[in-house]
Amino acid sequence: xxxxxxxxxxxxxxxxxxxxxxxxxxxxxxxxxxxxxxxxxxxxxxxxxxxxxxxxxxxxxxxxxxxxxxxxxxxxxxxxxxxxxxxxxxxxxxxxxxxxxxxxxxxxxxxxxxxxxxxxxxxxxxxxxxxxxxxxxxxxxxxxxxxxxxxxxxxxxxxxxxxxxxxxxxxxxxxxxxxxxxxxxxxxxxxxxxxxxxxxxxxxxxxxxxxxxxxxxxxxxxxxxxxxxxxxxxxxxxxxxxxxxxxxxxxxxxxxxxxxxxxxxxxxxxxxxxxxxxxxxxxxxxxxxxxxxxxxxxxxxxxxxxxxxxxxxxxxxxxxxxxxxxxxxx
Amino acid sequence: xxxxxxxxxxxxxxxxxxxxxxxxxxxxxxxxxxxxxxxxxxxxxxxxxxxxxxxxxxxxxxxxxxxxxxxxxxxxxxxxxxxxxxxxxxxxxxxxxxxxxxxxxxxxxxxxxxxxxxxxxxxxxxxxxxxxxxxxxxxxxxxxxxxxxxxxxxxxxxxxxxxxxxxxxxxxxxxxxxxxxxxxxxxxxxxxxxxxxxxxxxxxxxxxxxxxxxxxxxxxxxxxxxxxxxxxxxxxxxxxxxxxxxxxxxxxxxxxxxxxxxxxxxxxxxxxxxxxxxxxxxxxxxxxxxxxxx
Numbered sequence: 270x271x272x273x274x275x276x277x278x279x280x281x282x283x284x285x286x287x288x289x290x291x292x293x294x295x296x297x298x299x300x301x302x303x304x305x306x307x308x309x310x311x312x313x314x315x316x317x318x319x320x321x322x323x324x325x326x327x328x329x330x331x332x333x334x335x336x337x338x339x340x341x342x343x344x345x346x347x348x349x350x351x352x353x354x355x356x357x358x359x360x361x362x363x364x365x366x367x368x369x370x371x372x373x374x375x376x377x378x379x380x381x382x383x384x385x386x387x388x389x390x391x392x393x394x395x396x397x398x399x400x401x402x403x404x405x406x407x408x409x410x411x412x413x414x415x416x417x418x419x420x421x422x423x424x425x426x427x428x429x430x431x432x433x434x435x436x437x438x439x440x441x442x443x444x445x446x447x448x449x450x451x452x453x454x455x456x457x458x459x460x461x462x463x464x465x466x467x468x469x470x471x472x473x474x475x476x477x478x479x480x481x482x483x484x485x486x487x488x489x490x491x492x493x494x495x496x497x498x499x500x501x502x503x504x505x506x507x508x509x510x511x512x513x514x515x516x517x518x519x520x521x522x523x524x525x526x527x528x529x530x531x532x533x534x535x536x537x538x539x540x541x542x543x544x545x546x547x548x549x550x551x552x553x554x555x556x557x558x559x560x561x562x563x564x565x566x567x568x569x570x571x572x573x574x575x576x577x578x579x580x581x582x583x584x585x586x587x588x589x590x591x592x593x594x595x596x597x598x599x
Numbered sequence: 600x601x602x603x604x605x606x607x608x609x610x611x612x613x614x615x616x617x618x619x620x621x622x623x624x625x626x627x628x629x630x631x632x633x634x635x636x637x638x639x640x641x642x643x644x645x646x647x648x649x650x651x652x653x654x655x656x657x658x659x660x661x662x663x664x665x666x667x668x669x670x671x672x673x674x675x676x677x678x679x680x681x682x683x684x685x686x687x688x689x690x691x692x693x694x695x696x697x698x699x700x701x702x703x704x705x706x707x708x709x710x711x712x713x714x715x716x717x718x719x720x721x722x723x724x725x726x727x728x729x730x731x732x733x734x735x736x737x738x739x740x741x742x743x744x745x746x747x748x749x750x751x752x753x754x755x756x757x758x759x760x761x762x763x764x765x766x767x768x769x770x771x772x773x774x775x776x777x778x779x780x781x782x783x784x785x786x787x788x789x790x791x792x793x794x795x796x797x798x799x800x801x802x803x804x805x806x807x808x809x810x811x812x813x814x815x816x817x818x819x820x821x822x823x824x825x826x827x828x829x830x831x832x833x834x835x836x837x838x839x840x841x842x843x844x845x846x847x848x849x850x851x852x853x854x855x856x857x858x859x860x861x862x863x864x865x866x867x868x869x870x871x872x873x874x875x876x877x878x879x880x881x882x883x884x885x886x887x888x889x890x891x892x893x
Contacts, residue, residue, distance in 0.1 A: 280728045287729055291738065295745055408877075415818070415873030417825045419844060420865030427853050427861070438853070483880075525765060528734035529819075535736070536826050540848060554744055554831055562744055569737050577732055 270585065270592050277581050281574045288570040292563050293343045297336075352567070353560035357552050363564035366549065371568070373441055374545035376462065378534045381469035382523075389477025390519055394512045396478070397485035406478060413475025418533035422468040422540035429464060436464045439542040465541045469533055473526075480522055484515035517588055524580045527573050621885045628881030634874035638867070642691050645684035653677070653685040653838045664859050671859035674850045682838050683863050689839035690821055690871060693755045697820030700759025702766060702813045709770025710797045714778050724771075731764035736826055743832040751834045754827065758820050766812045773805045807886035811879055818875040825868050840864035 308322055327333055334342070346352075352363040393410075396402040413421075430438035442448070442457045488494065488511035497507050538547030546565050553562040585591045622628055651657050658668055660676040670679035712723035735758075742757055743749060777783060778801065786796050802809065827833060828841025829848070847853075847861040 280725065280732065283725070284729045284732045288733060292741070295741055411873050411876050412869060415822075415876055416869045417822055417829075417841075417844075417865060417872075419826065419829045419848075420861075420869065423844065423848065423853065423861050423865065427858065431853055431856070525731070528736065531734050532736035532823075532826055536829055539830065550740060551830060554740075559744070562741060566737050566741050569734060573734050574732065 273585070273591055274581070277578065281578060285570065285574060288567065289344065289347065292567060293340055296559060296563075297332075297339075347567075352564035355561045356558040357556040357561060363560050366561060367546070367564055367568050370545050370549050373543060374534060374538065374547070377465055377469060377538070377543070377545065378530065381466050381473060381534075382530055385470045385473035386477055386519070386523055389474045390481045390516065392474075393478035393481025394485050394508070394515065397482045398489060403482070407482070410475040410479040410482075413472055414479060416472055416475075417536075418468065418472055419536040419540050421472055422465065422537045425464050425468050426540060437461050438464070441544050461541075461543070465537045465543050469530075469537055472533060473530060476526070477519065477522075481515060481519060484518060485511050488515050517584075520580060520584050520587065524577050527576055531569060531573060618885055622882075625881045625885055627877045628885060631874040631876075631878030631881055634870055635878065638687055638871055638874075639691060641684060642687035646681075646688060649678075649681045649684065651678070651681065653682040657681075661855070661857060663857075670863050671857070673846070673860055674852075674855070674857070679843075679860055679863065682843055683840070683867065685838040686840040686843055686864060687867060687871075689751050689834065689837055690824070690868065693751050693758070693824040693839070694817045694821040694871075696752065696755035697758035697762070697824065698813055698817035700756065701763040701816045701820065702809070704759065705763035705766030705812070705816070706770055706802075706809065708763065708767040710774055710801065712767070713771040713774025714793065714797055714801065716775075716778075720771075723767075727764045727767050727771075730761065731768070733761070735761040736823055739823065739827055740830065740832065743827060749832065749835045751837060751839070754824055754834060755820065758823050762816060762819060762823065766816060769812060770805075770809070773808055774801055777801050777804055807882070811882055811886075814875050814879045814882070818872045818879075821868060821872055840868050 305323075308319055308326070332339070350364055352367075355361050355363050355366050358366055392406070396406040426436075426438040430436045437443070437460060441461050442454060443461075446454050446457055448454065485508075489507075491511075491514075494507055494511060497510065534545070535547030535550060537543070538545045539551050542548060546569065549561060549565050552558065553565065646653075654677060656676045657678050658672045658676045660672060660674055662668060662672045664671045668678050668680060670683055672678060673682075708723050708727060712720045712727075738761055739757055743754070746753065774797075783796060783800050786800050791799075824833075824839070825841035825844070828839050829845045831845055833839055833842040833845060841864070843864040844861055847857070847864075852858075852860040
């Protein structure tokens with residue numbers, strides 16, 4: 270088991286290292302010059318002022334130092350939690366901007382991932398090999414899982430928000446409210462939360478239900494199932510065994526899907542102008558705020574790595590083979 | 600996923616006829632193929648029937664669907680139907696290019712790692728795991744944000760380079776189970792070189808599996824591209840379905856009730872990707888006799 274976690278942690282460490290390196294390399298080696306594009310955005314007419322700003326930005330990025338020095342400085346600043354200063358919300362540090370947005374994204378992501386995973390697996394297992402349910406669930410599941418997250422979000426916002434007028438379609442709470450612990454505010458928060466949550470939940474739910482349904486069908490062909498059936502075990506018991514075996518690949522699947530789920534949350538937030546990380550990314554791109562964009566990138570990578578580790582721990586808890594070092598899914 | 604080890608040898612004519620027999624009777628496969636076929640025809644030939652550019656201002660602004668403009672017009676009087684047809688073309692292009700590239704990288708990594716084993720395997724496995732854990736869309740966001748001019752080709756290139764890992768993993772596992780079979784040993788003993796063994800002995804025996812992998816990569820490339828376009832990092836030189844959604848959201852089509860602007864592009868993506876997934880399951884049932892429902 271120690272070897273299992275050792276390997277995992279090594280991979281996560283390396284991944285973080287690669288992510289930071291990508292983050293450092295892209296502004297320096299991509300075609301195009303971020304400093305000039307920022308200068309042209311600033312729209313200053315006097316040439317002296319442009320020169321002064323160019324010098325300022327070059328010093329800010331540290332472009333005048335040798336490359337290896339820039340790389341070390343980048344790591345140094347990062348370890349101190351310094352990701353630079355946001356241009357969009359000048360002069361707030363990027364770290365502060367991101368930390369303010371993270372709770373909103375987590376508040377959407379965690380419930381939608383966990384609930385869709387549990388509900389989807391239960392439902393998929395229930396539907397497998399039941400003629401009527403299978404024939405109705407399967408097509409719906411495929412349509413849901415093929416739907417782009419932002420499109421379902423747009424449809425829900427339009428149908429339930431604008432046409433029916435039941436839910437608000439922008440922001441995380443009413444524009445007339447200040448964040449506080451009053452019932453009114455919490456109610457408004459929940460109301461604004463529901464639609465983005467629902468669209469994330471639905472798309473993910475379809476994927477899990479189909480995955481589980483296929484997995485159970487594979488399992489029901491296995492030898493142990495035939496044996497149990499020959500012994501005359503009730504179908505409910507057989508299904509329970511199949512479910513316990515089929516849940517393992519679904520846990521691995523959860524780890525594999527994390528990137529897609531996060532991406533889904535980002536675009537859903539954009540549809541609903543929900544003030545999480547997705548909204549920050551949109552603002553960063555529109556305002557050419559590269560520090561903010563890169564800071565958000567690092568935060569998301571760290572979040573995904575932590576989530577992966579949590580899933581690894583869960584896997585060890587569920588699958589006894591990993592504990593005794595007998596292999597299983599590595 | 601359980602091993603879909605291909606029992607059918609595709610080279611013998613009877614097996615091929617049997618596969619065709621089941622393929623034509625598989626409802627999922629037939630429906631999926633028809634949907635993809637219809638959209639493909641629309642993407643290839645549709646734009647030829649339109650004599651103006653998709654971004655031209657051709658009609659009165661904000662008109663609902665009519666006999667002249669089948670899908671209505673945008674706030675600026677652009678023809679939504681023309682944009683849709685050109686967008687379908689971009690969608691297929693990005694899916695095909697990104698899917699082929701990802702499948703190629705995944706196959707090379709998977710075959711080499713699975714066949715060679717040892718430290719080559721360790722190294723490639725490490726690389727696969729790193730790329731697997733990195734959230735692809737976020738990496739693509741960063742890369743694309745710094746690109747001033749973006750084209751579909753470059754978008755597909757980066758999508759291909761970030762979405763191969765799970766394919767590599769799956770192909771590695773399959774190769775692993777094939778490499779100690781008798782016919783592979785025989786080829787090795789008679790001095791056949793490694794690339795040739797992989798190409799002639801191993802790959803054909805998992806060709807159905809490779810094809811299924813490609814279909815899934817195709818679909819996911821389309822979805823990733825749509826998300827990128829929607830965030831505002833789409834191609835700067837052409838129209839795509841994701842870009843249409845982006846424009847619709849940016850110019851408040853929702854608030855203005857212009858449903859004809861945002862429903863077709865999303866429906867197009869959903870139909871294509873959904874049909875690909877359904878085709879994938881249908882093919883799986885054709886190739887794998889255990890899954891056929893009698």
